[in-house]
Amino acid sequence: MKRSGRRAPRGWFWGAGYFFVLAIPVTVAYLEGGLPGRGFWIDLAVAAGAVAFFCFCGQFVLTARFLPLGRSLGVDAELRFHGRMGTLGAGLVLVHAGILIAVAPGNLGYMNPGLGAPGGLILYGALLALGLLALSTLGRRALKIPYDLWRLTHGLLAGVVVVTGAVHILAVGFWTSNPLNRILVMGTAALALYALAHIRLVKPLMALRRPWVVSEVRYEAPKVWTLAVQALRHDGLRFAPGQYAWLTLGRNPFRLEQHPFTIASSAERNDRLEFVIKELGDFTSKMSSVAPDTTAYVEGPCGGMPWDTAPRGVVFLAGGVGITPALSMARTLRDRRDRRPFVLFYAASSEGKLVFREELERLRGELALTVVPVLETPPPGWTGETGYISREILDRHLPREGRNEWDYLICGPDPMIEQMHAHLTALGVPRRRQRSERFNWV
Structure with missing residues (x-):
């Protein structure tokens, strides 16, 4: 298998594209006369609500396991971006409601069931679903919600937010008076729901054919x-x-x-x-x-941790079970008879936690592999590195020349990842050469 010299598009490309798409509805509404000049603040509130809706719809694309996106950002960055965009959407909903109520307190009437305003009545479902979505996401571990149950309800609640949001926009009709904007709202909601169905229904059906x-x-x-x-x-x-x-x-x-x-x-x-x-x-x-x-x-x-484009070599910094991707890389290099330098820093709390140590020792004889174990609590007579992976330890074992042309991959718990990025940056390694994955994002 040949190595490719092409890198996946950088994260900024996808981020810029995401925000470009979010700008489309407001731009279309403006060009089509969907913002008829009810005043700056009203138009701003309507625009905030519209962007929030499309932001929530975009969340389904971010979690649809779209391979090019995962390969470019990595699952870690992809899910962090997903979380931040969810926070942005919720914030825009608050801006939307806050401005409308501040400018015209009579808008609270939309929340009065006795008035029977359909666009307002649907807000109860939307706000309830959004509140439960935020509570269950931010407090999942504190509330001890089982991961499988949370994953199911997360998708269902997000679907409710999109459906009720679309109904609210169409019922109020502030900027959907023309057919193009109505099609845009309904089409985007349908695309989001299809992405959800694709994950929950289509993919499992396809899996039945490949047991x-x-x-x-x-x-x-x-x-x-x-x-x-x-x-x-x-x-x-x-x-x-x-x-x-x-x-x-x-x-x-x-x-x-x-x-x-x-x-x-x-x-x-x-x-x-x-x-x-x-x-x-x-x-x-x-x-x-x-x-x-x-x-x-x-x-x-x-997902993925692109590493196959560094001609000089690869450095992997692993903590605990974060050794798994490094193990796959080392085994692949062995089977490809690839002699590129591969430096593995392996942090563990004790010698007994150095999983696959014997196999890594064997691989050292088959590859250009250097293994640097770092023990937090070393046993008596230990002559290797101790404590945590520090800047000094990295500097001792990294190549003196051309280290900026190597790829640096990090996998472990959150505190370790942040420390490693800081150490590598301080040693002059460009951020574009550093990639990381957390193993506890679920």
Whole structure:
């Protein structure tokens, strides 16, 4: 397999495109006379509400597992952008309502059920759904909402927000008096709902035609397992090292228990995939009891950490189970007989938490691989690096020349990722050469 010299479009490209699309409805409304001059503040409020609606519709595209978007931003940046745009949409709703009430307090009448204003009555459903959406998202861990239940209700509540928002806009009719704007609102809402249906219905139906079967469940370390699946009567899944896939166990691909895991196996073998899974929740704690020959469904590949374009070499900074994408990269380099330099910084709390240490030692003899383990609590007689991965540790082991031409990939918990970005930037590594993925974004 040849390495490509092309990089996916940078995040700014997608961000600029997103905001360009958000500007379309207001621009169209203005050009078509949809803002008839009711005054600056009223027109501003209407524009804020319109942009909020289209912002919420755009959220479905961000989470539709659109491969070029995931490869460009990485799932980490993609989901953070998704969260920020959701916050922006909610803020614009508050601006919309606040201005309308401040300028004309009589607009509160839209919220009076006794007046029977259809555009206002639908606000109850929209605001209730939006409030529950924000509460369940921001407080999911504090409220201890199971991930599978949250994922289902998150999509349903978002769908309610879009539908009620569209009905509200059409019923009030401030800027949908002409057919073009009405088509724009209805078409965008339909596209958003299709994106939701594509994830919940179309993709599972497609998965039925490409089943997998569990071929091995292997113990690696306390609470860490490797689960391997074998393609059943199809050619498997083509992926790039660093990508992840959604895994469902059982005969029904429509099950709520669908979870994302980074693929740990070599990209040179598509018919057998391995996932390294740490016991962290209800689903992952069952790995030890998964029986061989269990039916499985794999949806992907998704996301990615582009690393195949750096001719000088790759540096990977892993914390804990964040070693998984690095393992896939090392195994792929071995199978491709690729001798590019690969430096792996591996942080762990203790020596026993250095999962796959023996395999990495073997790979050192087959690759141009340098492994730098860093232990927070080293055992007696440990001669390697200790503490946390610091700027000084990085400087000691990174190449002296041409380090700015290497790719730097980071995978681990949030605090580690932020620290590594700061250290690399201080060492003169351009931000465009740094990519990161969090393993706890669900």
